[in-house]
Amino acid sequence: MRREWSALLVVFVAAGAMSTVAQIPTFSVKREEVRIDVLVTDHGKPVPGLTSTDFEVLDNGVPQQIEFAGSEAISIDAILTLDMSASVAGELLDHLRSAGHVLLDGLRKDDRAALVTFSHVVALGSTLTSDLGRVKAALDSVQPFGDTSLIDASYAGLIVGKTDFGCPLVIVFSDGLDTSSWLTGDAVLDTAKRSDAVVYAVSAGRLPNMTFLRDLTGLTGGSLFEVESTNNLSAVFLSILEEFRQRYLVTYEPRGVSKGGWHRLEVRVKGRKVTVKARPGYLIGS
Amino acid sequence: MSQSLGRSCRPHAYSPIAPPGQPLDGGNERTGSATTVGRRLSAMDPEHPEDTGGPARRGVLTGGLTRSLAASLIVVLVGGTVLSGRGAPAHAPSQGAQADRNAQYWLDKLGEWRSAVARHDPGTLDEAATTISRWSSSDLRGVVDRVKELARWVVESRSRATGSLEQHWLGLTDDEVQYGNANRVLKRGALLQTDIALLAPGTGPSVPNYGAAVVLVVDGRAVGQEGGAHWELARLLLDSIYPRPSKDEMVRQWYIATTAYMQSLHQWGQAQTNLRRAMALFPSDAGLLLLNGVLHEVFAAPQSQNALPPPGVRFGIGSEKSELRQAQQFLQQAVKADPSLPEAHLRLGRVTGLLGDHDEAIAELKKAAAALTDPQLQYYAALFLGHEQEALGRSEAAREQFVRAARLYPTAQSPLFALSHLASRDGDPAGVLPAIRQVLTLPITDPQREDPWWAYNIAHVRNADVLMAEMRKVFGELPR
Numbered sequence: 065m066r067r068e069w070s071a072l073l074v075v076f077v078a079a080g081a082m083s084t085v086a087q088i089p090t091f092s093v094k095r096e097e098v099r100i101d102v103l104v105t106d107h108g109k110p111v112p113g114l115t116s117t118d119f120e121v122l123d124n125g126v127p128q129q130i131e132f133a134g135s136e137a138i139s140i141d142a143i144l145t146l147d148m149s150a151s152v153a154g155e156l157l158d159h160l161r162s163a164g165h166v167l168l169d170g171l172r173k174d175d176r177a178a179l180v181t182f183s184h185v186v187a188l189g190s191t192l193t194s195d196l197g198r199v200k201a202a203l204d205s206v207q208p209f210g211d212t213s214l215i216d217a218s219y220a221g222l223i224v225g226k227t228d229f230g231c232p233l234v235i236v237f238s239d240g241l242d243t244s245s246w247l248t249g250d251a252v253l254d255t256a257k258r259s260d261a262v263v264y265a266v267s268a269g270r271l272p273n274m275t276f277l278r279d280l281t282g283l284t285g286g287s288l289f290e291v292e293s294t295n296n297l298s299a300v301f302l303s304i305l306e307e308f309r310q311r312y313l314v315t316y317e318p319r320g321v322s323k324g325g326w327h328r329l330e331v332r333v334k335g336r337k338v339t340v341k342a343r344p345g346y347l348i349g350s
Numbered sequence: 351m352s353q354s355l356g357r358s359c360r361p362h363a364y365s366p367i368a369p370p371g372q373p374l375d376g377g378n379e380r381t382g383s384a385t386t387v388g389r390r391l392s393a394m395d396p397e398h399p400e401d402t403g404g405p406a407r408r409g410v411l412t413g414g415l416t417r418s419l420a421a422s423l424i425v426v427l428v429g430g431t432v433l434s435g436r437g438a439p440a441h442a443p444s445q446g447a448q449a450d451r452n453a454q455y456w457l458d459k460l461g462e463w464r465s466a467v468a469r470h471d472p473g474t475l476d477e478a479a480t481t482i483s484r485w486s487s488s489d490l491r492g493v494v495d496r497v498k499e500l501a502r503w504v505v506e507s508r509s510r511a512t513g514s515l516e517q518h519w520l521g522l523t524d525d526e527v528q529y530g531n532a533n534r535v536l537k538r539g540a541l542l543q544t545d546i547a548l549l550a551p552g553t554g555p556s557v558p559n560y561g562a563a564v565v566l567v568v569d570g571r572a573v574g575q576e577g578g579a580h581w582e583l584a585r586l587l588l589d590s591i592y593p594r595p596s597k598d599e600m601v602r603q604w605y606i607a608t609t610a611y612m613q614s615l616h617q618w619g620q621a622q623t624n625l626r627r628a629m630a631l632f633p634s635d636a637g638l639l640l641l642n643g644v645l646h647e648v649f650a651a652p653q654s655q656n657a658l659p660p661p662g663v664r665f666g667i668g669s670e671k672s673e674l675r676q677a678q679q680f681l682q683q684a685v686k687a688d689p690s691l692p693e694a695h696l697r698l699g700r701v702t703g704l705l706g707d708h709d710e711a712i713a714e715l716k717k718a719a720a721a722l723t724d725p726q727l728q729y730y731a732a733l734f735l736g737h738e739q740e741a742l743g744r745s746e747a748a749r750e751q752f753v754r755a756a757r758l759y760p761t762a763q764s765p766l767f768a769l770s771h772l773a774s775r776d777g778d779p780a781g782v783l784p785a786i787r788q789v790l791t792l793p794i795t796d797p798q799r800e801d802p803w804w805a806y807n808i809a810h811v812r813n814a815d816v817l818m819a820e821m822r823k824v825f826g827e828l829p830r
Contacts, residue, residue: 151569180790185799186763188790206794211804212569216767223770223786240569243653244804246733246764247771255774269571324777349777 101231101262101285102312102331103341110310111338119314122330128316135312139174139230141192145221147238149183152208159294164203166298168196170305178224179203182217183210184244214238215245218280219252225261232261233308239268249276253283257347262286264304268294285343324349456492463493464521470542472826475549479542483550487579494583501532501590531592534828537600540584541825544608547580564619565659572660578620585627596631600824607821609641614814618648636688643680647701648807649673677701692721693810696731703738711738726802726809729758736768745776762801763789
């Protein structure tokens, strides 16, 4: 949420892959900046062309001076966090790989992608990279096995998504319940409140109690898609990317509010009867 | 009881589940030896003087014993009740010829079963086990009911006369009849049914009210149903052990071994049914209390709580809190029954913490940690202590424990996630990175990523194979 946070995290993510070391930026800016991804729709259709003067942001009820709002030329950091437990084997795996490829093909030149896979083992298939072929190759090489550490993997996706380059989009896919995570859902939600990432989740099949994914997507301003069949998984992934591209990045330097604790956010569009979707707040400090 | 468990535990540091060899209360029969199978009624349990050779308690089996074989069978065994509604050959008492045919049918089935029991080699799905595994549920139940009736007759018979039809049907020795019990046949029969349940799980009849119907769950979804008929038959046979199953060390050993084995296979539903009967027989056995505590600990976990039952079915588990409370109660009883069970302290500490009493949890976990020597259990203790310290806001103490766990298992991801999240929670972005970097650079493949957390639910039964082998050995040493 704060820029110095993100800067540190970029250093970490890049350090995980020697090939990207050259891309590590240095940051001297210490001021805090809040970034909010905002989706504005009118009867379900995205509303284009808004500028910073159209938005109104209240941080704990205090109006803020918006510094930037735009949707063009914002690069995306897409973190695919995909279930590769044993139940994914077979047709579902084919659908999942195809959907991953479609999403990666939908990214632009300045966008980047990473791959986190999980069974009970959480693993980094590919660090954040603009070499999308590498991510595709990693996706094609993963073989399903084992149980499901959905919660631990979601945490890893959030952390990998903490960068300053682009807007982090975490796409979590799972077809089952968590069976082997150490972290609790609440622990990951706590981290999500501190993260810039927007999480979209896709749950395949009829599953009970999707509270965790619903809360995670709700807290980060994303959405949960529950699909009965994965036949159209590619279309779902692509629709997520397209919706994300329509979002506005709104930034401001918080003023008139205490530094720590939970900051409740209200984002409005002035003078328009539109639907605004954004994270409900952010958390700073312990 | 606790003394027995404590002694038994020493050769098995990994688990408090007791191996065989220790008789209960010191005064019970040693059924593992051919020379001690059965005892004279005059030497029976002093708590039950009515068993010491006095008048038969109920004469239900004695009326027709002098009649012809088939007629006796009708009177003694068929009786018009055992078979009702179970799909066995129709019984028409007023039609003698039909009744004789029915009697002959059951006599033949009884003979087949007893022969299979005698031929069966423990731990194998041999021809004998395969044959019985293909029987219908009505045939199985009909035969088991008859075996139980005959066993009761042997116990209750006043004459102790050898050469009776019952002796012949059960294949008992003269000594067994004179000493008044059929424990050998009952136990070998239970072993046969146990091996079928374990080695041919898909072959058993799955009549809903015949043993517990168990729903198989994968990834939170019900994917099938499994009957517990053979398990139930084994339990029914052991129920007839003389003088009482609760006084028989082999019965206790059977419940310990089979429940541990079920849990090691994540067969929590079967284990639940087994434990209900086991706890009724051995309510203060530390090993069984631990198994029961773990069962409810697992039932309280998200993967149990969030599982989706098939339409119209409700899982037999309570809310998270009620399951945790039950787990806590059983584990408290376990440590009371045997204070030297560090694994029970470990789990009691965890459950107490999950119920929100973090200080008490830490005290319990420290008690466990001080006594644990197995790295896997030390790892759990460190993780749980870290979690409880974190819950109390003691980040440094929590970090110390998570680091300890990570050192015990350097490729385990759980303590690394814990360390990273601890830093995140404390608003320490620099602390978030190293641990997660370590996780994400670990090898992808499972064998190189050992994390004992993944096996926590079954860590207490990692010697289940040994327990089962020892149980089979003791049961298998009974004369055929």
